[in-house]
Amino acid sequence: MKYVGKSIPRIDREKVAGDAEYAYDFTLPGMVYAKLVAAPYAHAKILKVKYDEALKVPGVLAVFTGADFPFKVGIYAADRDVLAREKVLYYGHPVAAVVAETLEAAEKAAELIEVEYEPLPPVLDALEAMKPDAPLVHEKLHEYKHAPFIYPKPGTNIATYLKLRKGNIEEGFSKADVVVENTYYEPLISQGYLENWVGIARVKSDGTVEIWSSHQSPFAVRNLLATSLGLPIHKVVVHHMYLGGGFGGKAGLLLEHIPVLFSMKLGGRPVRLELNREENSFYMAQRAGYYFKMKTGATKDGKLVAHWGEYILDAGAYADYTVNIARSVGLKPFGPFEIEHVHVDSYAVYTNKVPTTAFRGFGLMEVLFAAERQMDLLAKKLGMDPVEFRLKNVLVPGKSLTHTQERLREDAGDPAGAIREAARLIEWGKPPEQPKEPWKFRGKGFAAFWKGPVQPSNAAASAIVKLNDDGSVDVLVGTGEMGQGTITALAQIVAEELGIPVEKIRIAPERRTDMVAYTWQTVGSRGLFSDGQALIRALEDLKSQIRKIAAQVFRVFEDQIEIRDGKACVVGEPWECISLAEMALGYMYPNGNAIGGPLIGRGSHVPVRNTIPDPETGKSVPAPFYTFGAGAVEVEVDLISGRVKVLKAVMVLDTPAINPMLVAGQVYGGTVMGINIALIEELKFDENGRLLNPNFTEYKVARAGDIPDEMIFKTLGVGQKDAPYGAKGVGELTMLPWPAAVANAIANAIGVELYELPMKPDKIIEEVKKQRPELLEKVKEALKIKG
Amino acid sequence: MAEKLIPITLKVNGREYKVEVKPNETLLFVLRNKLNIKSVKGSCYRGECGVCTVLLNGKPVKSCLVLAVEADGAEITTLEGLAPFGTLAPIQKAFLEHGAFQCGFCTSGFILTAHWLLTHNPDATEEEIKEAISGLICRCTGYKQIIEAIKAAAKYYKQDKQKQ
Known part of the structure; x- marks a missing residue:
């Protein structure tokens, strides 16, 4: 192959030239500016909003409060006010807004708005929120509209729950010789993308709504705006531009409805709402917190037999995508292993914290932290090697039943191969060389992983390919570009299929929902698989039209035409060709007769044979593919500072790569992000529910000095037959093993078992004191001797 | 007022x-x-x-x-000032060829910082490169390919220095 499988540079080279355009850079003439006012309480009744003074500020056009928008919006459940009505539900909740001719005037006026509150007791912990006497975040939950697969429990804080049942759990545990039971905790964290959310909206006199904003999925934004505001879909035009990072945080219902509604009230004037970093942390949904209660059993010869779990997600004030993440972790409640008896209940629970939504991995990194810790703890109890234990239980394509009782397709991938290869690359079984400093300890840790997109069973995609009269090609797809590189991979596929260089292919950086092909969303590592499959069909369609014309011209059958190097030639006579350019707009014979006409290929994708989960058991085929892999690390724990340094990180993915360099970029990025989440990241709240670290000073994302000394990755090239060139999704997968692998390596290094994230230095020292006090004594002793 | x-x-x-x-x-x-x-x-x-x-x-x-x-x-x-319009400076080219950007939002800051570093120290070690970019955040790449791109671009700056 000439283009597929090659590490060609990304096609979005404007990003290094400096003229890539983001929504952040977009302006419209006559644009006015909105500023939101944040509530200083986590839970409080709104008694009065006074804004007379604000209206007097020169340049102020309007002040809005919750009363101006008496309806609720939301993605799977309409649980969200446009601006808070009756009460505020979290610290930072927008309670009023100003629109003014300048941002300065809007900011000044916003400061003059006075809101009187009556504080209410907040509920700040998901377990507390589950208790029967907990304060209710949403008293009117019974009134909320919601998707049919979401099950809120009115009168409680439960936003949804999911039941997974396989086999008979009592029978499973009766067969178990060893059982481990633990509770794991992971805090709320931030997606930490760099482009703060911005949206510029205008309404036209014919009722058309236009929005330019920072989002992952233009068609999801269109659909949500139309549904929430009761607009016809074709009257909503969403413009997607380059996106400065999303990581799931720009996938759900964002803030587009706010400038749109303001523009409607202001006679269609373009309204810009741009968040600063702190506002972004308050107004944009973050990632949920998690409690995982798990009980897992195995026989003495190392066969997993039973897994019981109760998973509780802290969804914050609005549950956005988190209700679906509760489904995600509920349907994939354990690693890629076969277990006969599984019983899991998962819940998303409202609290008075920032709203939450998707984050790269959609709950799988989080559940695998707990599940892959369980695996190591079971292996330890069994006296078995953790890798061997995993290989004994790993899913076998074509044979095994997953936790949702799906028989894996024969070409599903190579879970065992990934585990073996990762073990080989980390030199599993060879103990790490211990450093000479007696307070430093090294260890190795392992974790296996899997994931497929969590999406409706009919999440569709489409593609359109237009041939131009110089043989170049315009490709219309709907998937967003947020750095993941899908459009480069799609261009490589076009180049390969048509035999034309990538330079002759344009996939415009902008997506306008009324001018590009539909795709459901840009999430779940589904883009390349879904949009890629649609694109291959579009290219097939185009090629069949090309063959038809060439066959007519050369008076041969269509199967006697082959397309290569941008030409259609007679098989066996490569000198008898017509260039694609010659037939792009219709082929003309020497006498002037023309045939064909402009050539346009179109293709569609819809996941095949996926099913809706059974509400009682979760039984389903929930995804069109799974990517399987394994990660392993070698860490060094410093018992003076409590710091953990990852020396070496290995990742193996079973899938082929369309562009190995871009896959490497995903792997390195996901590795650094995942390890940082394991060790440092946490949104902190005080006892009143105030978010304490809404900026990059106190919320520490990884920097260049924090990365592992060595990062190694490998793809096994085991493809799924219906995937484009076999390639399955990668973006989210690169996050999944790290918290578990690092925790397992710490246990291996110092014999301390950790059950909570992040594994910060103070936490590690505290746990060493509890679990291995003699180790600290030894360190102290050694230091004394050294003086 | x-x-x-x-x-x-x-x-x-x-x-x-x-x-x-x-x-x-x-x-x-x-x-x-x-x-x-x-x-x-x-x-x-x-x-x-x-x-x-x-x-x-x-x-x-x-x-x-x-x-x-x-x-x-x-x-x-x-960033626009590093090379004539429509062309790329060696450091920009290196970022492109090494996959040293993803969403691109931080890229301008990294390229300009790298340009300054290599102009003054074309022999920068990996540690010096990390130090130079430690004030910048990239949430996408994990920095590895950024560091590789900067290392790869160093040879152009060495040649420039030799010419001077």
Whole structure:
């Protein structure tokens, strides 16, 4: 192959030239500016909003409060006010807004708005929120509209729950010789993308709504705006531009409805709402917190037999995508292993914290932290090697039943191969060389992983390919570009299929929902698989039209035409060709007769044979593919500072790569992000529910000095037959093993078992004191001797 | 109360701009909103993330922390200023060829900082590269390919130094 499988540079080279355009850079003439006012309480009744003074500020056009928008919006459940009505539900909740001719005037006026509150007791912990006497975040939950697969429990804080049942759990545990039971905790964290959310909206006199904003999925934004505001879909035009990072945080219902509604009230004037970093942390949904209660059993010869779990997600004030993440972790409640008896209940629970939504991995990194810790703890109890234990239980394509009782397709991938290869690359079984400093300890840790997109069973995609009269090609797809590189991979596929260089292919950086092909969303590592499959069909369609014309011209059958190097030639006579350019707009014979006409290929994708989960058991085929892999690390724990340094990180993915360099970029990025989440990241709240670290000073994302000394990755090239060139999704997968692998390596290094994230230095020292006090004594002793 | 406007001169990418600014306006604000130079981004607005980095008289600064009036008379280079329009400087090419960017929002800050580093120290070690970019945040790449790109571009700066 000439283009597929090659590490060609990304096609979005404007990003290094400096003229890539983001929504952040977009302006419209006559644009006015909105500023939101944040509530200083986590839970409080709104008694009065006074804004007379604000209206007097020169340049102020309007002040809005919750009363101006008496309806609720939301993605799977309409649980969200446009601006808070009756009460505020979290610290930072927008309670009023100003629109003014300048941002300065809007900011000044916003400061003059006075809101009187009556504080209410907040509920700040998901377990507390589950208790029967907990304060209710949403008293009117019974009134909320919601998707049919979401099950809120009115009168409680439960936003949804999911039941997974396989086999008979009592029978499973009766067969178990060893059982481990633990509770794991992971805090709320931030997606930490760099482009703060911005949206510029205008309404036209014919009722058309236009929005330019920072989002992952233009068609999801269109659909949500139309549904929430009761607009016809074709009257909503969403413009997607380059996106400065999303990581799931720009996938759900964002803030587009706010400038749109303001523009409607202001006679269609373009309204810009741009968040600063702190506002972004308050107004944009973050990632949920998690409690995982798990009980897992195995026989003495190392066969997993039973897994019981109760998973509780802290969804914050609005549950956005988190209700679906509760489904995600509920349907994939354990690693890629076969277990006969599984019983899991998962819940998303409202609290008075920032709203939450998707984050790269959609709950799988989080559940695998707990599940892959369980695996190591079971292996330890069994006296078995953790890798061997995993290989004994790993899913076998074509044979095994997953936790949702799906028989894996024969070409599903190579879970065992990934585990073996990762073990080989980390030199599993060879103990790490211990450093000479007696307070430093090294260890190795392992974790296996899997994931497929969590999406409706009919999440569709489409593609359109237009041939131009110089043989170049315009490709219309709907998937967003947020750095993941899908459009480069799609261009490589076009180049390969048509035999034309990538330079002759344009996939415009902008997506306008009324001018590009539909795709459901840009999430779940589904883009390349879904949009890629649609694109291959579009290219097939185009090629069949090309063959038809060439066959007519050369008076041969269509199967006697082959397309290569941008030409259609007679098989066996490569000198008898017509260039694609010659037939792009219709082929003309020497006498002037023309045939064909402009050539346009179109293709569609819809996941095949996926099913809706059974509400009682979760039984389903929930995804069109799974990517399987394994990660392993070698860490060094410093018992003076409590710091953990990852020396070496290995990742193996079973899938082929369309562009190995871009896959490497995903792997390195996901590795650094995942390890940082394991060790440092946490949104902190005080006892009143105030978010304490809404900026990059106190919320520490990884920097260049924090990365592992060595990062190694490998793809096994085991493809799924219906995937484009076999390639399955990668973006989210690169996050999944790290918290578990690092925790397992710490246990291996110092014999301390950790059950909570992040594994910060103070936490590690505290746990060493509890679990291995003699180790600290030894360190102290050694230091004394050294003086 | 009308705020006083101060006339200043900025030489950006070789071109001179005369512009009136308020005393509290940052260089970032003026570059983006008054001179329409959009390659310079803003994210944290408090000197933590470095996406607003520009070269001020040849040195990288975070333009969100510099007042426009402080930059009066200064020469400023942004990403567009590294190579003639339509071409890429070696450091830009290296970023492209090594996959050293993803979403691209931080890229301008990294490339300008790398350009400054290699101009002064084309023999920079991996540790020195990490040190030089430690004030910048990239949430996408994991830095590895950025470091590789900077290492790869070093040879062009060495050649330039030898020519001088």
